[in-house]
Amino acid sequence: MGVEDRPKARATIKDVARAAEVSPMTVSNVLNGRLQFVSPATRKRVEREIERLNYRRSTNARNLRVAEQRSIGMVIVDESPTFLADFFTCQVVAGLANVLNGADYTLTIQGMAASALEQSMILKNYEVGGFCAMVAGPAEQRRAVIHRLAELDQPLVVFQASVDGEKPDVCSVRQDDRGGGRLIGDHLLARRASELLMVVPGQDWPAIENRAAGISDSIAAAGGEARLTMLRAKSESFADVQAAVASYLDQHPLPDAVIGANDPIAIAAMLLLNDRGVSVPGQVRVVGFNGFDAHLYSRPHLTTVLSPAYALGERAGQAMLDRLRDGHFARRDHLLPVVFEQGFTT
Amino acid sequence: MGVEDRPKARATIKDVARAAEVSPMTVSNVLNGRLQFVSPATRKRVEREIERLNYRRSTNARNLRVAEQRSIGMVIVDESPTFLADFFTCQVVAGLANVLNGADYTLTIQGMAASALEQSMILKNYEVGGFCAMVAGPAEQRRAVIHRLAELDQPLVVFQASVDGEKPDVCSVRQDDRGGGRLIGDHLLARRASELLMVVPGQDWPAIENRAAGISDSIAAAGGEARLTMLRAKSESFADVQAAVASYLDQHPLPDAVIGANDPIAIAAMLLLNDRGVSVPGQVRVVGFNGFDAHLYSRPHLTTVLSPAYALGERAGQAMLDRLRDGHFARRDHLLPVVFEQGFTT
DNA sequence: CTGTTAGCGCCTTCAC
DNA sequence: GTGAAGGCGCTAACAG
Numbered sequence: 238m239g240v241e242d243r244p245k246a247r248a249t250i251k252d253v254a255r256a257a258e259v260s261p262m263t264v265s266n267v268l269n270g271r272l273q274f275v276s277p278a279t280r281k282r283v284e285r286e287i288e289r290l291n292y293r294r295s296t297n298a299r300n301l302r303v304a305e306q307r308s309i310g311m312v313i314v315d316e317s318p319t320f321l322a323d324f325f326t327c328q329v330v331a332g333l334a335n336v337l338n339g340a341d342y343t344l345t346i347q348g349m350a351a352s353a354l355e356q357s358m359i360l361k362n363y364e365v366g367g368f369c370a371m372v373a374g375p376a377e378q379r380r381a382v383i384h385r386l387a388e389l390d391q392p393l394v395v396f397q398a399s400v401d402g403e404k405p406d407v408c409s410v411r412q413d414d415r416g417g418g419r420l421i422g423d424h425l426l427a428r429r430a431s432e433l434l435m436v437v438p439g440q441d442w443p444a445i446e447n448r449a450a451g452i453s454d455s456i457a458a459a460g461g462e463a464r465l466t467m468l469r470a471k472s473e474s475f476a477d478v479q480a481a482v483a484s485y486l487d488q489h490p491l492p493d494a495v496i497g498a499n500d501p502i503a504i505a506a507m508l509l510l511n512d513r514g515v516s517v518p519g520q521v522r523v524v525g526f527n528g529f530d531a532h533l534y535s536r537p538h539l540t541t542v543l544s545p546a547y548a549l550g551e552r553a554g555q556a557m558l559d560r561l562r563d564g565h566f567a568r569r570d571h572l573l574p575v576v577f578e579q580g581f582t583t
Numbered sequence: 584m585g586v587e588d589r590p591k592a593r594a595t596i597k598d599v600a601r602a603a604e605v606s607p608m609t610v611s612n613v614l615n616g617r618l619q620f621v622s623p624a625t626r627k628r629v630e631r632e633i634e635r636l637n638y639r640r641s642t643n644a645r646n647l648r649v650a651e652q653r654s655i656g657m658v659i660v661d662e663s664p665t666f667l668a669d670f671f672t673c674q675v676v677a678g679l680a681n682v683l684n685g686a687d688y689t690l691t692i693q694g695m696a697a698s699a700l701e702q703s704m705i706l707k708n709y710e711v712g713g714f715c716a717m718v719a720g721p722a723e724q725r726r727a728v729i730h731r732l733a734e735l736d737q738p739l740v741v742f743q744a745s746v747d748g749e750k751p752d753v754c755s756v757r758q759d760d761r762g763g764g765r766l767i768g769d770h771l772l773a774r775r776a777s778e779l780l781m782v783v784p785g786q787d788w789p790a791i792e793n794r795a796a797g798i799s800d801s802i803a804a805a806g807g808e809a810r811l812t813m814l815r816a817k818s819e820s821f822a823d824v825q826a827a828v829a830s831y832l833d834q835h836p837l838p839d840a841v842i843g844a845n846d847p848i849a850i851a852a853m854l855l856l857n858d859r860g861v862s863v864p865g866q867v868r869v870v871g872f873n874g875f876d877a878h879l880y881s882r883p884h885l886t887t888v889l890s891p892a893y894a895l896g897e898r899a900g901q902a903m904l905d906r907l908r909d910g911h912f913a914r915r916d917h918l919l920p921v922v923f924e925q926g927f928t929t
Numbered sequence: 930c931t932g933t934t935a936g937c938g939c940c941t942t943c944a945c
Numbered sequence: 946g947t948g949a950a951g952g953c954g955c956t957a958a959c960a961g
Contacts, residue, residue, distance in 0.1 A: 247709065247736075249938060260948045265940060274946060291736070296710035297647040298938035301953050306643075307704070308691065321677035322893060324670065331667035334692050341704055344692045345654065346680050358653070358687055363593065364642035390637070475880075504880045511882070534821075534850045534880055536857070547668060595954060606932045611956055620930060644954035647937050 248290040257286040268294060306366035309337055309557055310359055313348040314372040314382050316440060320348040325499075325527060325546050326371055329396060332550025333369060340558050342366075351378050354385065366561060367392035369553050375441050383407075392560045394553045397443045400569065408566040410553045410573070414444040417542035417575040418451015421496060421524055424540065424577070426455055430493035430522055431463040436482060436506055437498040438473035445498045448526055452496065466492070470502070478505040486513070491521055500525035504535045518580075528578060538580035545573045594636040603632040614640060652712035655683055655903055656705055659694040660718040660728050662786060666694040671845075671873060671892050672717055675742060678896025679715060686904050688712075697724050700731065713738035713903050721787050729753075738906045740899045743789040746915065754912040756899040756919070760790040763888035763921040764797015767842060767870050770886065770923070772801055776839035776868055777809040782828060782852055783844040784819035791844045794872055798842065812838070816848070824851040832859070837867055846871035850881045864926075874924060884926035891919045 250268075254261040259279055266274045267283045275283075286292070300306055311330060313320045321327060334344045347359045351374055354360060359368075368391060372382045379398060386393055387400075393407045400409045425433060433452065437445050449467065456463045470481035482495070482505075495510070497503025503525030510517050517523050517537065528541035552571050560566045596614075600607040605625055612620045613629045621629075632638070646652055657676060659666045667673060680690045693705045697720055700706060705714075714737060718728045725744060732739055733746075739753045746755045771779060779798065783791050795813065802809045816827035828841070828851075841856070843849025849871030856863050863869050863883065874887035898917050906912045 250940095251938080261939080262941095262948060263946085266947090269940085276946065279946085291734070293707060293709040293735075295647065295938055296704075296708045297643045297652075298953090299708075299940075301641065301643040301647055301937095301955090302939045302941085304953070318681055319677055319893065321680055322674050324673070327670070327673040327677075328668050330692075331665055331673075331694075334667055334694055335664055338693055338695065343704060343710075346676075346690045346692060347684055348677075348680055349684065358642075358689060361639060362642045363639040364689075388637070389639075501880065508880070508882065534847065534854070536854065536882065547665065596956095597954080607954090608933080608956075609931060612931090615956085622930060625930085641954055644937090645956080647939090647953095648955045648957085650937070 248292040250292075250294070253283065253286045253290055253292050256290060257283045259283060306364065307341065308343040308345050308365045309333075309554075310345045310347065310365035310368045312357075312359055312368055312370045312372075312386070313346070314351050314354065314370070314374065314379075315348065316350050316374065320373075321346070325544065328544075328546035329371065329550040329553075332547040332552075333554045334550070336551050336554030336558070340554075342558070351382055354382060360385075360389070365391075367394070367557050369394045369396065369557065371396045372398065373440055373442055376443075376446070379441075379443060392557060392566070394557055396549060396553065405565065405569070406560075408556060408560075408569050408571070410549050410556065410571040412444070412545055412549060412573045413575050414447035415451040415454070417526065417577075418448040419454050420451075420542060420575075420577040421448070421526065421540075422452040422455025424579070425494045425496075425522060425524065426459045426463055428522065432490075432492040433463060433465045433494050433496060434468055434485070434492040435465060435496040435498065436468045436470060436478060436502050438502065439469060439471050439477070440473075442498070444527075448498065473499070473502055475501070475505045478502050479509045482506045482509050491515065494522040494524065497523070497525045499527045500539060500541055503539055503541070507535065507539070524580075540580040541578050543576040543578050545575065548573055594638040596638075596640070599629065599632045599636055599638050602636060603629045605629060652710065653687065654689040654691050654711045655679075655900075656691045656693060656711035656714045658703075658705055658714055658716045658718075658732070659692070660697050660700065660716070660720065660725075661694065662696050662720065666719075667692070671890060674890075674892035675717065675896040675899075678893040678898075679900045680896070682897050682900030682904070686900075688904070697728055700728060706731075706735070711737075712907060713740070715740045715742065715899050715903065717742045718744065719786055719788050722789075722792070725787075725789060738903060738912070740903055742895060742899065751911065751915070752906075754902055754906075754915050754917070756895050756902065756917045758790070758891055758895060758919045759921050760793035761797040761800070763872065763923075764794040765800050766797075766888060766921075766923040767794075767872070767886075768798040768801025770925070771840045771842075771868060771870065772805045772809055774868065778836075778838040779809060779811045779840050779842060780814055780831070780838040781811060781842040781844065782814045782816060782824060782848050784848065785815060785817050785823070786819075788844070790873075794844065819845070819848055821847070821851045824848050825855045828852045828855050837861065840868040840870065843869070843871045845873045846885060846887055849885055849887070853881065853885070870926075886926040887924050889922040889924050891921065894919055 250261045250264050254264045264283050267280055337344050349357050372379045383395055387403045387407050395409050397411050400407045468485050471477040495506045503523055507517050507523040525539045525541035527544040596607045596610050600610045610629055613626055683690050695703050716732055718725045729741055733749045733753050741755050743757050746753045814831050817823040841852045849869055853863050853869040871885045871887035873890040
């Protein structure tokens with residue numbers, strides 16, 4: 238009931254020290270677990286006052302003093318304002334956040350369009366111990382953005398891009414999209430498909446080129462008889478994908494297989510084919526890419542390649558923590574395998 | 584080619600000042616856009632040195648000095664280590680991050696189990712200007728966690744929970760789940776369904792009780808003839824949901840309708856019914872909840888209630904920014920409407 | 930327009 | 946075991 242029960246202003250280490258009748262130094266020792274230097278009795282007293290005054294240490298002051306950051310920045314460069322809403326990105330961030338949080342690091346997220354990079358806090362301020370980056374857009378722009386981030390002279394982990402030619406303090410974490418493309422390609426070619434249609438979204442996404450390249454690898458290995466056509470939808474929304482496919486079908490003969498750049502695209506295409514009375518997989522095979530649970534929810538089950546997105550995030554987090562501890566990245570490139578998942582009927 | 588081209592240590596405001604032959608104060612004025620106090624010539628000189636030295640301002644030092652935080656903390660309390668991977672949460676975070684980033688605030692994410700709350704950085708350190716919280720788990724525990732966060736004496740916005748009885752510096756942002764439940768209930772009752780089976784996940788999720796309550800509202804308003812049975816699956820994974828539903832069907836007669844606590848659950852149930860030769864919606868109607876795009880990907884199209892998850896995040900961000908500007912929340916509670924979406928054939 | 934002084938909250942160093 | 950002094954990088958307030 239005392240007047241000072243709930244001090245209005247935030248308590249500092251000094252307030253705690255005064256209340257516990259010790260010096261600020263002793264409080265600091267308690268806070269940092271240097272218990273060898275504090276008698277159990279004093280310690281109890283200090284801890285009680287911390288509790289009572291609702292004291293919380295100022296991260297700013299501490300980090301300033303010790304010249305260390307306990308936060309990692311995640312920068313997502315994407316033109317769409319809903320950047321994080323993408324399921325893949327979301328999974329990556331989840332894995333990353335978990336690993337970092339487990340090591341008492343905090344994850345600071347900043348999303349922006351490439352054009353806004355120069356003005357972003359993350360570039361103009363020094364506030365994190367390192368960066369992770371996921372960048373979409375045309376290949377040229379992606380390289381430029383990554384290069385700019387590398388110039389910050391802080392540890393950098395980039396997702397889904399190679400970092401050849403960048404400084405040693407940069408590393409990459411990727412899934413084997415090209416290998417996945419080969420799996421998809423082999424699957425289709427083995428079933429005598431020769432006209433392949435790949436539906437890709439309007440915005441360039443780093444991995445998509447690799448998936449297409451993998452499919453081309455397959456075709457080349459098989460003697461180059463088959464043909465891969467790229468169909469670009471306005472966006473990856475359900476409606477835009479269906480519109481693009483519809484317009485293609487109106488002007489061309491049926492392909493042997495439709496390959497979605499990802500599962501939702503594949504499912505949208507498959508449903509359109511169904512609606513038009515085309516039998517899947519009888520007349521046209523449909524395969525997806527980067528499945529999570531989505532492929533389970535469609536009938537017939539989609540053949541797809543499972544993405545280790547969550548594991549990518551975890552791997553990046555671990556790589557960053559190791560880098561911060563050791564002073565250098567142990568590996569420049571982490572390539573995680575994808576898993577081929579055959580649908581029931583395709 | 585000078586020796587000092589790339590200083591190894593991070594440049595400070597003093598380094599810039601020395602290089603530009605001005606005082607640190609002038610550099611600070613340039614940095615903060617107080618251009619009235621700086622001649623254009625000096626300004627150019629300072630800016631060139633900032634560029635050349637690759638200077639980036641220390642957020643720690645600045646925030647310490649001005650006693651202000653340019654970051655908002657997002658705390659996600661959930662037993663599952665993949666907390667952020669949930670699509671709903673993900674959308675909320677995306678909306679939140681966008682609004683905050685647009686106002687030059689940063690979003691700091693920390694996920695944890697309820698038991699780890701007390702030990703978390705976010706509780707022990709003072710490092711953000713306010714909190715947003717999404718907390719799962721049993722009702723009792725949720726209340727306790729929210730109460731604990733409110734005690735931090737910082738602005739707090741909680742998602743999907745009411746904050747009656749908490750301090751005035753707490754506000755809530757929710758979607759109208761109960762209203763959504765009524766829409767679902769009315770839809771089913773109007774079609775003469777009277778045995779309703781609602782499939783819910785193992786972990787309690789705040790909104791689910793409200794959805795069930797809305798359905799009960801409907802039943803009561805219709806005279807109480809219909810019955811709502813709750814079926815709890817071990818988790819919300821595809822397999823666990825199907826196992827729970829299968830076991831139920833083995834022991835009970837067919838219900839008139841199956842209500843998924845969310846869309847993926849509903850779709851899993853629907854596919855199981857299909858596989859058992861039960862006609863949907865002929866024999867059993869299936870409806871979902873909290874649809875995003877998922878309902879588009881199933882056939883027949885699921886009847887569902889669309890969630891404004893992204894808008895929830897945006898609203899919370901705006902509420903927090905306003906609170907920081909005005910010193911108090913303008914509203915204690917934000918309730919966003921959901922939209923009923925009728926499937927094609929159900 | 931530019932410079933000087935002082936101090937935000939904390940921790941390292943050294944003295945007791 | 947505990948305390949006192951000094952400074953991390955920055956900016957508000959005040960001189961010039």
